[in-house]
Amino acid sequence: MMPQQAWSKKRERQYEHIKESAQDRGTGEERAEEIASRTVNKERARSGEAKQRSRSSVKDVSSGHRGGKRSHQGPGGPTKEQLYNEAKQRGVEGRSTMSKAELAKALGR
Structure with missing residues (x-):
């Protein structure tokens, strides 16, 4: 299919x-x-x-190379750009001026 x-x-x-x-x-x-x-x-x-x-499709590490490096567990978790993109999809206000920690908090992580 x-x-x-x-x-x-x-x-x-x-x-x-x-x-x-x-x-x-x-x-x-x-x-x-x-x-x-x-x-x-x-x-x-x-x-x-x-x-x-998307910006992350082009600028991020290739899917093959990444291979689970960011499976949202352990230190680091998702990148700031990934959090930003999620905030954008959810319509979070003021996301462009937020830090990684602020984005994570706004997304309820």
């Missing part, structure tokens, strides 16, 4: 590989599909294949 028409054959293979890997680790099929499609879409944005892209 391929959720996107704009994907190349390479991206289809990448999607299937990521989905299978997630399922091998015990992730449910629906969640595995979400992880795979988000990863493929992020990689498409990084390489200029997608029409839209």
Whole structure:
């Protein structure tokens, strides 16, 4: 199953590989599909294949290299930019002048 028409054959293979890997680790099929499609879409944005892209898609460490480094556990947790993007999605007022700690507090972390 391929959720996107704009994907190349390479991206289809990448999607299937990521989905299978997630399922091998015990992730449910629906969640595995979400992880795979988000990863493929992020990689498409990084390489200029997608029409839209987020700042973190382009400037952040690549999905393959990151490999769970920011799975929201242990020291550090999400980056300030990730918190900012979440605050933006939730419509948090005054987010542009907040520190990482203030963003985390505003998001209820």
